[in-house]
Amino acid sequence: MVLETEKKQKKYKVIGTRPIRPDGLDKVTGRARFGADIDLPGMLHGAILRSPHAHAHIVRIDTSKAAALPGVKAVVTNADFPHVPAEELSLGEGAVNLVHLRQNVLAEDKVLYHGHAVAAVAATSAHIATEALRLIDVTYELLEPVLDVRDAMKQGSPILHADLRTRDMGKDGDIPSNIASHLHFELGDADHAFGEADVVIEREFTTRMVHQGYIEPHNATVSWDEDDHLTIWMSTQGAFNVRDQMARLLRLPVHNVRVVPMEIGGGFGGKISVYLPPVGAILSHKTGRPVKLVMNRTEVLEATGPTSGSYIKLKMGATKDGRLIAARGELAYEAGAFPGSPVGAGCMTMLGPYDIANATIDGYDVVVNKPRVAAYRAPGAPISAFACESVVDELAEQLGIDPLQFRLQNASKEGTRQLRGTTFPPIGNVAMIKAALASDHYNAPLEGPNRGRGVANGFWFNAGMQSSLNASVNGDGTVSLIEGNTDIGGTRASIAMQLAETLGIPMEAVRPTVVDTDSVGYNAVTGGSRITFASGWAAYECGMDIRRLMCARAAAIWDLGEDDVEYVDGVIRARKDAAKKFTFAELAGRINSTGAPIIGNASVSPQTVGGAFALHIADVEVDPETGKVQVLRYTAFQDPGTAIHPAYVEGQMQGGASQGIGWALNEEYYYNADGTLANASFLDYRMPTTLDLPMIDAVMVETPNPGHPYGVRGVGEVPIVPPLATIANAVYRATGVRFRDLPISPRRVLKETQGLE
Amino acid sequence: MSERVQIQATINGEPVQFLAEPRQSLLEALRDELGMTGAKEGCGNGNCGACNVILDGRLVDSCIVLAAEVEGRLLTTIEGIAQGNHLHPLQQAFLEEAALQCGVCTPGFIVAAKALLDRTPHPTEDQVRHWLAGNLCRCTGYDKIVRAVLRASESTEANA
Amino acid sequence: MQAIAYQSAKSIDEAVSVLRQWGERARVLSGGTDLIAQLREGRRHDVEVVLDIKSIPEARELRYSPGQGLYLGAAVPCYRIYEDAAIARAYPALADSAALIGGIQIQSRAAIGGNLCNASPAADAIPSLIALGATCEIAGPNGRRTLPVEQFCIGPGRSALEQNEFLVALRLPSPAAQSGSCFLRFIPRNEMDIAVANAAVALTLNPAKDRITAARVAIGAVAPTPLLVPEAAAALIGAPLTEATLERAAEAARAAARPITDMRGSIAQRRHLARVLTRRAIESAIQRAKES
Known part of the structure; x- marks a missing residue:
């Protein structure tokens, strides 16, 4: 459902419609080629040996027996990589130190988590490669693991990296620590403001690591040619990021690395950092043959993703008339085995939905013996929103104010200063909360015992970054659009629609193709909710380029000046002579007989991303005897700016909500005391099934982004921000217990409501 | 390498013969031996359904069926759902x-x-x-x- | 995974001879939903031969008559049970189990016999088989033997099958008039989970339908093996259908549970659930008995 603040349908012909996506046919027939579907002549299959221990020195690796197994062509370890400098490399969503990246891909002298890659094999079949792994003999010297963020921060805790010092306000500490960095944010004077607050609430929250849970496991097929040119076929959110990571890790010129992005079976931020391609590269280099690596689900859960577990202490204060005036927060996020948790984003987004003048927030990035975290949909924000929206809910309750009304009267709006110092441009927060207040769902009675309704808000920055594309006009008036962004959820459609809108032609006249890194200009990751925003903007610029070229061509045909020709609704016409006009297709048919082919080009790096808000309402029922929570009804409100393809915006909202519901209720990394991960399967890592979710109503409350030609805001990430607190607040109203430790699994509900340990 | 066995089955209405190792799953045989990559491996242990095919009229996870088990049987895969150019x-x-x-x-x-x-x-x-x-x-x-x-x-x- | 050989036996004798030849290195395949996953995950390195018993007539036969009871071949997949209206009516707990094991895809292949032989403490079929009084028919080098199903599991993943024996079929007695049964399990999601705890109840009412004349109660995932709980049955037999009766039986189940804490559940949670599920299963079984 679209609630419009502008009459978009009158304004646009293509934008706001729901055409069938260009890649849809291949995906419903099984023809679409995903990363694991690659098969090359002479191809070998790789497999990776992983650590059974959470923390240990590697004393010795004996690969001789594995290498002797018939069919095995190569065995490699970290020693086979070239040395790299300890430089930071940006991944678009987050950054990584090259040395850490190399140590994560194959452990060097220590294994730092259960599942850490130790050695790899290439063989003539995947089964033989797996058999060979059992013949690799690794001698470990076990170390005590540290698994919880608070334990890892304590003096005397086992240290993961002897050379890691705490970076604090730009300076490094002088003793080894698991705290990689300390961030500090201040707005106004929180200490003073708390003194003026009538109600102050301080609470502690904990969450566990959770995984992105994409259905397609990581994969990569690498061919290292005799002349040191590498080709990599894989599923990735960032083909150019992979190219750059590989060039840096392998010390090759960038143009020696070509990445062919295959269709990708989900990513949610987890398919940006490389895991398999460097291993495939050295295996291919050693064997002279292409090598394919595909993870199984256990490897995916043990060694890729997840996002941080966390500890948060948050204090908030309000006046008795219901004004939020002060916040003090301490956020500690698990980075996994190497620094790089999204704690900064957690700090900076936490108070985004509110106009709150005084806040002090401290963030800690902490290494623990668990897999190195990766971006996960609005990285860092769901965790801090869980804390903030729980405390806000409690404040509203203590003040006797309706929870949505309380959010409305404190809502951030255009001009509100954020914790990171900037002020908001026009945003849709207020309009969205008002829509929720007026909604059928919020006003429907919720009857019956053990039921409760919860609400929560959420904010995400969105990202811009770089996009490049080009488009050729064909003789029949169709347009071939070349782009470089992996299409995870319908961006071929949303980019093509913006080009079609700009050109005034039907969406079906634009055929988009995603190409490899040698075939189009640089494109940053498919992440940060940026593709429909930034690549859509590039499509607009590309369309404007084509319009100029088309006008110039018509002017030449008519022997007019370029200024005498205009482009209106897909028609190129002389300004002063109504008889002189071409439709787009007519002029397209004359391009090659009147001059050079017409190709539009654009590369952009837009900054004016807007910012996105989401507000969710959930009705739940709790079985008091078993502790099980069932979601009865769920509505997601969001400001998408302008919804280019509303069906795929709804899809993002529904998908984000369902991941958040899983996070709230059952998903968690469950570790044994020795640091081994106990639930590395889809059986025991409990993502929601069809029976765990109701229909999810998606309501788009459009406040177009003035910083985009078509008003687009990113939509993909923010819908995962509110659900954790939405569910927790609903469960509170059903049970009378505030859950501040996720997930709210049946076991935990029984513990909190009945004292069953 | 273990010895490959010959398997005959009817796949999407066509009689098909292929060779597979006894340790290969039906999913592996479809994807690696027959080039039918429409069925996907998401979990490898029957917990996600990405590899679903219809075997003698029953829906199964092809990742936990051995290729050798389909001797003489009828299979429908995603490649056989559309009728020619006509989508289901x-x-x-x-x-x-x-x-x-x-x-x-x-x-x-x-x-x-x-x-x-x-x-x-x-x-x-x-x-x-x-x-x-x-x-x-x-x-x-x-x-x-x-x-x-x-x-x-x-x-x-x-x-x- | 390691290389294996695949053999499909056409008769019991052929199967026994393969087992004699390969011993511990052979594993019997019926639905394969556990075995193949275990092989693929590298949890069965010792296996060299997979023996498919689905072509053995006695293992794939499903036959029911009110006089003879149920003959359930060890390799019969779950769907054949719940799709047979007469069987589902006579043995509702068994139909409950068959419809709860995995999703539809699993039920197309997974066999009740395989679920039993896997001998998981949390198996979804075993409490129902125990409550319904099933008997195992076992074949081996020394011929055939039978065993009450509650004696089949001897530890997690371990059964009473001797070297080179395999399960051919299960036999379930015909239910008496005014009988009902029910199987319930608790899982955190609504599908695709291993039971945190489960319970099965089979009972018979007197003609006036106000007293229980016979009952069997079994619980699972709360001990190394699924448990028959005679104390719970004793609390029901002969007692009036009151709240107190039901609570006494449920409490007996709770008391019989001796669970562990692991990633799927805690000791306290499992004991509690044993009570809750037993109570709910009794209520449902009574209701079904009244409607039978």
């Missing part, structure tokens, strides 16, 4: 309802839903949800998938 109503409904995002679980869902409509031409939402509970999707929250299956079930063709 489920495929059309998935496109029109925007019931896919990344698309990797989509073949499994369509095969599973076909097995449902073959038995229950006009299911309720509850029946659809029960039937599809063995298929995981992480992108959509299932809303549009369930709607697509219900929409396809309204098409008379789906019941042909």
Whole structure:
């Protein structure tokens, strides 16, 4: 459902419609080629040996027996990589130190988590490669693991990296620590403001690591040619990021690395950092043959993703008339085995939905013996929103104010200063909360015992970054659009629609193709909710380029000046002579007989991303005897700016909500005391099934982004921000217990409501 | 390498002979020996449904069927759901309802839903949800998938 | 995974001879939903031969008559049970189990016999088989033998099958008039989970339908093996259908549970659930008995 603040349908012909996506046919027939579907002549299959221990020195690796197994062509370890400098490399969503990246891909002298890659094999079949792994003999010297963020921060805790010092306000500490960095944010004077607050609430929250849970496991097929040119076929959110990571890790010129992005079976931020391609590269280099690596689900859960577990202490204060005036927060996020948790984003987004003048927030990035975290949909924000929206809910309750009304009267709006110092441009927060207040769902009675309704808000920055594309006009008036962004959820459609809108032609006249890194200009990751925003903007610029070229061509045909020709609704016409006009297709048919082919080009790096808000309402029922929570009804409100393809915006909202519901209720990394991960399967890592979710109503409350030609805001990430607190607040109203430790699994509900340990 | 055995089966209406190792799953045989890569491996142990095929009229996870077990049997895969150039109503409904995002679980869902409509031409939402509970999707929250299956079930063709 | 050989036996004798030849290195395949996953995950390195018993007539036969009871071949997949209206009516707990094991895809292949032989403490079929009084028919080098199903599991993943024996079939007695049964399990999701705890109840009412004349109660995932709980049955037999009766039986189940804490559940949670599920299963079984 679209609630419009502008009459978009009158304004646009293509934008706001729901055409069938260009890649849809291949995906419903099984023809679409995903990363694991690659098969090359002479191809070998790789497999990776992983650590059974959470923390240990590697004393010795004996690969001789594995290498002797018939069919095995190569065995490699970290020693086979070239040395790299300890430089930071940006991944678009987050950054990584090259040395850490190399140590994560194959452990060097220590294994730092259960599942850490130790050695790899290439063989003539995947089964033989797996058999060979059992013949690799690794001698470990076990170390005590540290698994919880608070334990890892304590003096005397086992240290993961002897050379890691705490970076604090730009300076490094002088003793080894698991705290990689300390961030500090201040707005106004929180200490003073708390003194003026009538109600102050301080609470502690904990969450566990959770995984992105994409259905397609990581994969990569690498061919290292005799002349040191590498080709990599894989599923990735960032083909150019992979190219750059590989060039840096392998010390090759960038143009020696070509990445062919295959269709990708989900990513949610987890398919940006490389895991398999460097291993495939050295295996291919050693064997002279292409090598394919595909993870199984256990490897995916043990060694890729997840996002941080966390500890948060948050204090908030309000006046008795219901004004939020002060916040003090301490956020500690698990980075996994190497620094790089999204704690900064957690700090900076936490108070985004509110106009709150005084806040002090401290963030800690902490290494623990668990897999190195990766971006996960609005990285860092769901965790801090869980804390903030729980405390806000409690404040509203203590003040006797309706929870949505309380959010409305404190809502951030255009001009509100954020914790990171900037002020908001026009945003849709207020309009969205008002829509929720007026909604059928919020006003429907919720009857019956053990039921409760919860609400929560959420904010995400969105990202811009770089996009490049080009488009050729064909003789029949169709347009071939070349782009470089992996299409995870319908961006071929949303980019093509913006080009079609700009050109005034039907969406079906634009055929988009995603190409490899040698075939189009640089494109940053498919992440940060940026593709429909930034690549859509590039499509607009590309369309404007084509319009100029088309006008110039018509002017030449008519022997007019370029200024005498205009482009209106897909028609190129002389300004002063109504008889002189071409439709787009007519002029397209004359391009090659009147001059050079017409190709539009654009590369952009837009900054004016807007910012996105989401507000969710959930009705739940709790079985008091078993502790099980069932979601009865769920509505997601969001400001998408302008919804280019509303069906795929709804899809993002529904998908984000369902991941958040899983996070709230059952998903968690469950570790044994020795640091081994106990639930590395889809059986025991409990993502929601069809029976765990109701229909999810998606309501788009459009406040177009003035910083985009078509008003687009990113939509993909923010819908995962509110659900954790939405569910927790609903469960509170059903049970009378505030859950501040996720997930709210049946076991935990029984513990909190009945004292069953 | 273990010895390969010869297997004959009927796949999407065509008699097919192929060689496979006894340790290969049906999914591996389809993908690696027969080049039919529409079925996907999401979990490898029967917990996600991405590899679904119809074996003698029953929906199965092909990752936990041995290739050797399908000797003499009838298989329908995602590649056999459309009739020539004519999409099955489920495929059309998935496109029109925007019931896919990344698309990797989509073949499994369509095969599973076909097995449902073959038995229950006009299911309720509850029946659809029960039937599809063995298929995981992480992108959509299932809303549009369930709607697509219900929409396809309204098409008379789906019941042909 | 390691290389294996695949053999499909056509008769019991052929199967026994393969087992004699390969011993511990052979594993019997019926539905394969556990075995193949275990092989693929590298949890069965010792296996060299997979022996498919689905072509053995006695293992794939499903036959029911009110006089003879149920003959359930060890390789019969779950769906054949719940899709047979007469069987589902006579043995509702068994139909409950068959419809709860995995999703539809699993039920197309997974066999009740395989679920039993896997001998998981949390198996979804075993409490129902125990409550319904099933008997195992076992074949081996020394011929055939039978065993009450509650004696089949001897530890997690371990059964009473001797070297080179395999399960051919299960036999379930015909239910008496006014009988009902029910199987319930608790899982955190609504599908695709291993039970945190489960319970099965089979009972018979007197003609006036106000007293229980016979009952068997079994619980699972709360001990190294699924448990028959005679104390719970004793609390029901002969007692009036009151709240107190039901609570006494449920409490007996709770008391019989001796669970562990692991990632799927805690000791306290499992004991509690044993009570809750037993109570709910009794109520449902009574209701079904009244409607039978």
